[in-house]
Amino acid sequence: MAILGDQAAATAIDAFGSVGTAMVTPFKRDGSIDYASVEKVANHLVELGNDMLVVSGTTGESPTTTDDEKVELLRVVRGVIGKRAKIIAGTGNNVTAHTIELSRRSADAGADGILLVTPYYSKPTQPAIEAHMRAAADSTDLPVMLYDIPGRAGAPIITDTLLRLSDHPNILAVKDAKGDLFASSFVMNNSSLVYYSGEDALNLPLLSLGALGLVSVAGHVCSDRFAAMVSAVANNDLNTARTLSRDTADVVDALMNHMPGVISAKAALQAQGILDNRDVRMPLLPADEEQMAFVAAQLTRSGYLSE
Numbered sequence: 001m002a003i004l005g006d007q008a009a010a011t012a013i014d015a016f017g018s019v020g021t022a023m024v025t026p027f028k029r030d031g032s033i034d035y036a037s038v039e040k041v042a043n044h045l046v047e048l049g050n051d052m053l054v055v056s057g058t059t060g061e062s063p064t065t066t067d068d069e070k071v072e073l074l075r076v077v078r079g080v081i082g083k084r085a086k087i088i089a090g091t092g093n094n095v096t097a098h099t100i101e102l103s104r105r106s107a108d109a110g111a112d113g114i115l116l117v118t119p120y121y122s123k124p125t126q127p128a129i130e131a132h133m134r135a136a137a138d139s140t141d142l143p144v145m146l147y148d149i150p151g152r153a154g155a156p157i158i159t160d161t162l163l164r165l166s167d168h169p170n171i172l173a174v175k176d177a178k179g180d181l182f183a184s185s186f187v188m189n190n191s192s193l194v195y196y197s198g199e200d201a202l203n204l205p206l207l208s209l210g211a212l213g214l215v216s217v218a219g220h221v222c223s224d225r226f227a228a229m230v231s232a233v234a235n236n237d238l239n240t241a242r243t244l245s246r247d248t249a250d251v252v253d254a255l256m257n258h259m260p261g262v263i264s265a266k267a268a269l270q271a272q273g274i275l276d277n278r279d280v281r282m283p284l285l286p287a288d289e290e291q292m293a294f295v296a297a298q299l300t301r302s303g304y305l306s307e
Contacts, residue, residue: 009212012172012194015113015143017086018213019227020052020196021045021220022059024265025073027279033069037275039080041220044274046084049227050219053077054115057090058152059217059262064281067102074109092117092147096132100139107140115145115175118153126161133157137170144170145215149177149198159183166191175215176206185209200252204245207233217261218252221268221304247302254298263287267295271305 023045026037045053055077056062056070065073070089077087089106091114092099103114116136118129137144146165150156156178157165165171166187176184177198188195188210197206197214203226207214213230216223225244232241255264266278267287278286287295299305 008172008192008194012143012212015086015172016088016145016196016213017051018230019050019219019223020054020086020088020213020215021050021223022054022057022090022215022217022261023077024220024262024269025056025060025065026266026275027277027281029277029279031279031281033065033073034276035072035076038073038076040274041269042077042080044269045220045223046081048219048223050085050223052086052088052213052215053081054088054090054215055111057115057147058117059265060090061262061281061284062090062093067105070102071105071109074106074111078110086112088113088115088145090115090117090147092119092136094119094122096135099132099136103136103139103142107142111142113143113145114140115147117147117149118155118157120153123155126158129155129157130161130164133165133171134168137168140170142170143172144168145173145175145196146171146193147175147177147198149175151177151179159186162187162193163191166193173212176211181205181209184211200248200256204229204233204241207241208238217265218248218255220265221255221272221299222248222251222302250298250302251304254295258294259287259291260284263291264295267292268299268304271296271299 026034028034055073089111091102148157173194175196175198195211197203200218203214225248229241229244269275270278
């Protein structure tokens with residue numbers, strides 16, 4: 001039976017939290033994962049106000065990491081943050097059997113929930129997307145957040161599919177990066193699914209329409225203000241929420257509009273002294289000096305970096 005209204009929100013908060021960041025995966029110069037820096041970033045994010053970390057999402061460069069690395073990342077992050085925040089494992093990919101296997105391994109490694117992106121590149125039909133999501137959700141007892149991002153996946157999860165998936169007892173939420181506010185509002189108003197903004201430029205609009213929280217890239221820098229904005233909207237203080245949205249606009253622009261988010265997020269973390277380098281795995285390339293200077297200037301303008 002669907003969980004309605006306040007009960008659905010309370011269940012989702014208990015499962016996922018409300019302020020999340022899709023965490024980067026730091027690398028050493030030789031291309032291996034820098035687990036000491038993983039610990040440093042995870043601790044930084046929790047201290048900044050996140051009560052949810054997404055590990056091995058797209059911003060974590062999941063297409064380039066092995067399953068063993070993904071499992072070890074979960075273990076390392078759990079070891080450093082303990083129970084201070086929920087850990088959501090990005091297990092979705094474009095092979096259903098692989099998604100199921102990785103979901104099970106992530107559950108065994110201590111994940112609190114799983115994030116399932118729409119199978120990408122192959123552009124499956126809506127019945128195929130629904131079957132994929134149900135099979136993955138059936139594979140563990142963990143709560144599931146669907147990730148609707150047609151700009152990357154190549155196909156949306158349409159409204160009717162979302163409404164049908166809402167009857168699955170493990171599927172509780174949607175990370176929404178579709179950019180269709182009316183469609184998102186319709187699903188929120190007609191199902192038990194709880195929404196999280198997955199597009200930093202639309203954080204305030206989605207929260208104003210009823211989203212419970214957010215899963216951010218810019219949160220690597222400004223989760224403190226995002227947490228305050230989520231709280232302000234929950235308390236119907238839209239004046240404060242608008243001010244906080246304006247205050248984070250330069251950071252959101254720097255991290256989301258000029259280069260892939262993982263590249264800008266690592267540049268920001270290096271500028272702040274949290275990471276020693278901004279290395280990524282190919283096919284990505286790290287921020288060049290001009291990009292680095294731009295990110296640093298925007299962080300300085302927003303008060304997140306001293307001049």
